[in-house]
Amino acid sequence: MKEILIITSYFPPEIGAASNRIFHLAEGLKERNFKVSVITPLPNYPTGKIFTPYRGKFRHTSDEKGMTIHRLWIYATVSKNKVIRLLAMLSYSLSLILYFLFHKIPTTVIVQSPPLLVAFTCCTFLRSKKRKLILNVSDLWPLAGLELGALKKNFSYRVLERIEHLNYKKANLILGQSEEILTHIKILFPNKETFLYRNYPDFGIPAISPPIETAPGKIKMVYAGLLGIAQGILRLCQELDYEHIELHIYGSGAEQVNIENYIEAHPELPISYHGEVTREVLHQVLLKYDLGIIPLRNRIYGSVPSKIFEYARIGLPMLYFGGGEGESIVTKYQIGWAAKSGDYNDLNKTLSNLKKSSLNEDFREHIKASATRHFDFNKQLDTLVQRL
Structure with missing residues (x-):
């Protein structure tokens, strides 16, 4: 049975597309005879507060549906202040480094990006340990931040752009959720191995039932x-x-x-x-x-x-x-x-x-x-x- 580690910033019981996507990937790999472990922060998204069952804990490990889930400490916040958000990412990066230092890491690791800094921590540290790194890119950060108006094209942007490029360079295989993401990466690194990995769901299909009429004609x-x-x-x-x-x-x-x-x-x-x-x-x-x-x-x-x-x-x-x-x-x-x-x-x-x-x-x-x-x-x- 091949071991594989997934490192992500979002995972159930957190809600949203990001946590669902990674959960289905993890469960799908387990069903294909992989021994799956996941590293993720103590759940806090989207409230910015650690969920009640996990409060007061520095780390929590559990077996969930045949997968080992390691939840690490993070300074949780939903603040729009860039310094505080950076502090949150640094806190999770620090928790990851401590975990890497004292635990055996499987030879194959999937890293979710963004956040860029978390991905950079994983790619830098684990690349030196000669692990096969698979970078799962769901958004083109910092470009997406620029288009959303959250970032400006200044020195900080150029630093983030440099981190983004280093992450791509260090990865052995890059998964992109869109053709546009893969095109962007191929322009930067034409010889990089890539794979289109869409956010397809995996759940039972409910039977179709007619919508309930509340306002006829509307x-x-x-x-x-x-x-x-x-x-x-x-x-x-x-x-x-x-x-x-x-x-x-x-x-x-x-x-x-x-x-x-x-x-x-x-x-x-x-x-x-x-x-x-x-x-x-x-x-x-x-x-x-x-x-x-x-x-x-x-x-x-x-x-x-x-x-x-x-x-x-x-x-x-x-x-x-x-x-x-x-x-x-x-x-x-x-x-x-x-x-x-x-x-x-x-x-x-x-x-x-x-x-x-x-x-x-x-x-x-x-x-x-x-x-x-x-x-x-x-x-x-x-x-x-x-x-x-």
């Missing part, structure tokens, strides 16, 4: 996920034309309070906030709706939201509002519609042209069939395993 549109700056859900609430739709929101994040306040201040608008539910419950809840919306406030090079593949698997028609490669996937496989990134007039025009009758069971079955053919988690992982 399309019941749902957003489910992080309520962060990148998603721009508050702006979406403000800009939508509600003549033909109602909007339902699930999730949590930095904009949550502002969204709740906006809904309270505008009771005339058909917007409902339903809080946060588990992923398993969410898959059932989504079936009540006609249409899922996948927005990005700005087009982010390299980003392909995992919601595309998750919604496709359950057969939920989708409206993509983020541009780039994600838009190409939605239109290529005919699993929904796309509006021009950042253009709310085009978004409303697209919605006004949609007919509730077109979001029927036949179209949902088409979406599920397309997902089965083109977004196969197990087929993708079987191909990856041959490279490990």
Whole structure:
């Protein structure tokens, strides 16, 4: 049985695409006869507070579904202060170094990036130990930060860019979640071995059931996920034309309070906030709706939201509002519609042209069939395993 270690900054019971993606990778490798161990911080995302069962602990090790999970200390925070966020990353990097010094490390290690500094710590320390390093790149940081407006092109940016390039250089194999990520890496390192590893989900497909009618004739549109700056859900609430739709929101994040306040201040608008539910419950809840919306406030090079593949698997028609490669996937496989990134007039025009009758069971079955053919988690992982 081959041993493999996965190092990540997000893992269940934390919520979100990042933790789900790494969990499915770990579980999939275990099912393919790998002895899997995971190193991750004590769970704290997205609240920035260590979850109650883990508080007061410097480290926690457990066996979960046949995998060994090592949870290490981190200075947890959701502060927007760059110095405090840097301190949080340094704290986890320090915990990793201490772990590396006193524990045996498998010869094959998968490292999640970003965060860049955490990936740099792993790549630098473990490369010197002659481990096979596989860098799993989910976002092109710092470029994504620049496009989101979180970073400026200054000295700090150039330092982060240098760290990014060193991480690529040290990795033996780089996994990228989009073609744009792999193109970016190949420009920098033409001979680097890469592999397209999409964020395909792996869960049982629920049976399709007709949406529940609450406002006859209106399309019941749902957003489910992080309520962060990148998603721009508050702006979406403000800009939508509600003549033909109602909007339902699930999730949590930095904009949550502002969204709740906006809904309270505008009771005339058909917007409902339903809080946060588990992923398993969410898959059932989504079936009540006609249409899922996948927005990005700005087009982010390299980003392909995992919601595309998750919604496709359950057969939920989708409206993509983020541009780039994600838009190409939605239109290529005919699993929904796309509006021009950042253009709310085009978004409303697209919605006004949609007919509730077109979001029927036949179209949902088409979406599920397309997902089965083109977004196969197990087929993708079987191909990856041959490279490990």
